Amino acid sequence: MPLSLLLLVLAVLSAFAYRFGTGRARAIAPGRQQATLHSRPTYHGFYVALWCGLPALLVAVAWVAMQPILVKGLVLAGLPDSYSALPEARLNLIWNDIRNLALGDVVRAAPAPEIQAAAETFRRLYTIGQAALAVLCLVLAPLGARYAYGRVSRDLRARNRVETVITVFLVASSLVAIFTTIGIVLSLLFESLRFFGKVPPLDFLFGLHWSPQTALRADQVGSSGSFGAVPLFTGTLLISLISMCVAVPVGLMSAIYMSEYAHRKFRAVAKPLLEILAGIPTVVYGFFAALTVAPFIRRLGESMGISVASESALAAGLVMGVMIIPFVSSISDDVINAVPQAMRDGAYALGATKSETIRNVIVPAALPGIVGGVLLAVSRAIGETMIVVMAAGLAANLSFNPLEAVTTVTVQIVTLLTGDQEFDSAKTLAAFALGLVLFCVTLGLNIFALHVVRKYREQYE
Amino acid sequence: METVTVRDAMQTTLDNRLAEGDATPMPAKIQARQTNVHYGDKHALKDVTLDVREGEVTSFIGPSGCGKSTFLRCLNRMNDTIDGCRVSGTVQLDGEDIYDPKIDVVQLRARVGMVFQKPNPFPKSIYDNVAYGPRIHGLAANKDELDEIVLTSLEKAGLLAEVKDRMESPGTGLSGGQQQRLCIARAIAVNPEVILMDEPCSALDPIATAKIEELIDELRENYTIVIVTHSMQQAARVSQRTAFFHLGELIEVGDTEQIFTNPKHKLTQGYITGRFG
Ligand SMILES: Nc1ncnc2c1ncn2[C@@H]1O[C@H](COP(=O)(O)OP(=O)(O)OP(=O)(O)O)[C@@H](O)[C@H]1O
Numbered sequence: 001m002p003l004s005l006l007l008l009v010l011a012v013l014s015a016f017a018y019r020f021g022t023g024r025a026r027a028i029a030p031g032r033q034q035a036t037l038h039s040r041p042t043y044h045g046f047y048v049a050l051w052c053g054l055p056a057l058l059v060a061v062a063w064v065a066m067q068p069i070l071v072k073g074l075v076l077a078g079l080p081d082s083y084s085a086l087p088e089a090r091l092n093l094i095w096n097d098i099r100n101l102a103l104g105d106v107v108r109a110a111p112a113p114e115i116q117a118a119a120e121t122f123r124r125l126y127t128i129g130q131a132a133l134a135v136l137c138l139v140l141a142p143l144g145a146r147y148a149y150g151r152v153s154r155d156l157r158a159r160n161r162v163e164t165v166i167t168v169f170l171v172a173s174s175l176v177a178i179f180t181t182i183g184i185v186l187s188l189l190f191e192s193l194r195f196f197g198k199v200p201p202l203d204f205l206f207g208l209h210w211s212p213q214t215a216l217r218a219d220q221v222g223s224s225g226s227f228g229a230v231p232l233f234t235g236t237l238l239i240s241l242i243s244m245c246v247a248v249p250v251g252l253m254s255a256i257y258m259s260e261y262a263h264r265k266f267r268a269v270a271k272p273l274l275e276i277l278a279g280i281p282t283v284v285y286g287f288f289a290a291l292t293v294a295p296f297i298r299r300l301g302e303s304m305g306i307s308v309a310s311e312s313a314l315a316a317g318l319v320m321g322v323m324i325i326p327f328v329s330s331i332s333d334d335v336i337n338a339v340p341q342a343m344r345d346g347a348y349a350l351g352a353t354k355s356e357t358i359r360n361v362i363v364p365a366a367l368p369g370i371v372g373g374v375l376l377a378v379s380r381a382i383g384e385t386m387i388v389v390m391a392a393g394l395a396a397n398l399s400f401n402p403l404e405a406v407t408t409v410t411v412q413i414v415t416l417l418t419g420d421q422e423f424d425s426a427k428t429l430a431a432f433a434l435g436l437v438l439f440c441v442t443l444g445l446n447i448f449a450l451h452v453v454r455k456y457r458e459q460y461e
Numbered sequence: 462m463e464t465v466t467v468r469d470a471m472q473t474t475l476d477n478r479l480a481e482g483d484a485t486p487m488p489a490k491i492q493a494r495q496t497n498v499h500y501g502d503k504h505a506l507k508d509v510t511l512d513v514r515e516g517e518v519t520s521f522i523g524p525s526g527c528g529k530s531t532f533l534r535c536l537n538r539m540n541d542t543i544d545g546c547r548v549s550g551t552v553q554l555d556g557e558d559i560y561d562p563k564i565d566v567v568q569l570r571a572r573v574g575m576v577f578q579k580p581n582p583f584p585k586s587i588y589d590n591v592a593y594g595p596r597i598h599g600l601a602a603n604k605d606e607l608d609e610i611v612l613t614s615l616e617k618a619g620l621l622a623e624v625k626d627r628m629e630s631p632g633t634g635l636s637g638g639q640q641q642r643l644c645i646a647r648a649i650a651v652n653p654e655v656i657l658m659d660e661p662c663s664a665l666d667p668i669a670t671a672k673i674e675e676l677i678d679e680l681r682e683n684y685t686i687v688i689v690t691h692s693m694q695q696a697a698r699v700s701q702r703t704a705f706f707h708l709g710e711l712i713e714v715g716d717t718e719q720i721f722t723n724p725k726h727k728l729t730q731g732y733i734t735g736r737f738g
Pocket residue numbers: 500503505523524525526527528529530531532543
């Protein structure tokens with residue numbers, strides 16, 4: 001029985017168990033007497049269902065984790081003696097062949113007879129394993145349900161048990177997120193260390209020239225392979241700066257308009273509309289930037305006698321700015337609304353005008369929250385890739401001129417890793433180092449933003 | 462600066478009159494005639510006609526929801542900030558209709574200040590809280606004058622001794638009673654002619670309340686004060702005149718002593734003797 005079917009059967013069994021559990025609880029304390037149960041009947045139902053599904057599920061998970069190891073051991077042990085002397089790497093290759101043969105994938109032509117025999121064993125063991133698992137689970141599930149069913153009584157603390165299990169699930173889910181993060185960071189860290197083994201960290205962090213073409217063969221030409229990341233970071237900085245110059249004023253002012261001046265009905269329509277900006281896929285922004293904004297800027301430049309590259313930091317920055325307006329405006333709008341009405345009344349009662357009240361009382365009171373929103377927008381801008389690829393180009397120019405083509409960290413990571421690559425060349429490993437630095441920057445920004453936002457929360461209490 | 466001189470002149474005439482023992486009643490600072498307030502469909506205030514006399518403390522009493530705050534907010538047009546609130550009838554300040562379109566609300570509110578039920582200092586330093594009003598109205602020509610205004614306002618509000626070493630710390634860090642006195646100082650700093658107070662002591666303990674009542678008594682010399690209160694004792698202690706509201710109507714208004722010892726209306730009597738409300 002395939003695993004997916006098994007899981008489905010378990011789910012159905014658990015659903016039945018739930019029905020039985022609640023039914024049993026209701027039978028014990030019918031009608032008005034329900035109040036005499038320690039836990040409500042639904043909790044008894046969940047209790048029985050959990051006993052039915054959970055042990056079987058755990059066994060299945062353990063089995064799926066263990067089976068390949070066991071099977072591998074058995075199959076390899078069954079090979080002729082001549083194989084057991086082979087080195088680990090060779091053995092792994094052979095194991096791959098066996099697996100592919102057994103599971104019907106493409107294999108090299110004409111495998112040796114002993115390999116074919118091994119594949120046969122593999123297939124047999126595999127089938128036996130699956131069958132055994134199915135039998136085991138289908139026995140365990142009713143057993144567990146039966147046990148729990150027998151325990152249903154007035155005094156059974158089903159609610160507490162169920163809630164404990166739920167807590168465990170919640171903890172486990174958050175652990176998954178945490179461990180994933182840790183895993184990603186560690187992998188970044190190790191690959192970066194390998195990279196720094198090939199390229200000195202100082203050259204990477206402070207080098208002014210970025211040209212990551214390394215020689216595959218010794219006689220190749222035109223592959224200087226210099227990894228100075230400064231042009232990438234200045235490019236990122238430049239584009240983020242331009243985009244913030246667009247997003248912060250526009251976002252903040254629209255937030256002030258919406259929360260202080262606009263009619264309630266207008267706000268109800270305008271706010272969601274503005275938030276849609278954040279939902280447009282960045283590729284769409286990208287071609288908008290590349291096909292509309294960049295040519296427009298170039299023509300504008302030409303008419304004023306300024307030469308503008310067809311791909312420019314300005315185009316990418318402007319469009320990215322539009323994209324992150326909602327980050328600024330939405331958060332600002334929320335924090336401005338959270339400023340208590342009493343603050344406004346206080347200012348109005350002193351004879352302050354509306355704009356004085358906004359400038360002197362409301363915005364300062366909301367400022368930490370606004371700063372938090374802006375920082376979130378900054379980290380979004382730094383991480384943005386698509387728009388830059390399409391509108392700002394790939395040339396790693398060290399320039400602060402917004403009319404020239406620049407490139408950013410994220411874009412370079414993409415270009416380093418797409419296409420056919422040797423996986424342990426300095427070129428690919430450089431992507432990890434860039435990723436690590438970028439991660440540190442955005443992490444720092446996020447921590448700072450969270451800190452600022454938290455401080456804001458304490459303000460009125 | 463002009464308002465100051467005008468007010469001072471008025472004060473002098475008032476003082477003179479007091480000194481001469483003039484027996485004529487004080488002039489009405491605020492005259493409300495047939496004032497009605499609607500919140501959407503709700504008729505919250507019905508045909509209120511009332512004079513607030515200059516240099517006196519007038520208290521508004523009445524059961525919850527009877528329209529005391531609503532009427533108080535009419536007097537400096539704070540109702541303008543509420544959606545769906547309509548005011549009709551006339552309210553005159555020194556004979557000028559404050560709902561006249563020619564009147565600038567901002568100037569009106571500078572003349573008629575307000576202190577709220579819950580202390581609402583700005584999240585700024587103590588100094589900036591008090592200096593805010595003078596700054597926006599340009600009452601101080603330089604830093605020294607501003608300092609002077611801030612210090613005298615805090616002094617008048619009876620808070621100076623407690624905060625003079627911590628002028629730069631945030632106003633929100635003060636105790637509730639101190640915050641309320643800070644709000645009073647903030648209101649005084651723009652040199653209003655009238656101060657409206659909406660239950661200024663309801664969030665305070667008896668000691669802080671006593672301080673504020675003392676303060677109101679002192680402020681009476683220079684300002685016209687209107688106070689909403691739920692405490693009959695407070696009304697009796699601090700005010701010269703009392704107005705009793707019930708279900709949006711002004712039932713009775715008179716000298717505080719008369720209202721509390723010899724109310725003319727049965728409802729008033731019932732309320733002050735604690736039979737309802
Ligand atoms: N913003 C508003 N929108 C709609 N109705 C309101 C609003 N403010 C007050 N009201 C209504 O107007 C009436 C008078 O309210 P008001 O606040 O003036 O009462 P109050 O006498 O100050 O009461 P309290 O002593 O509880 O403060 C009440 O019935 C109230 O429900």
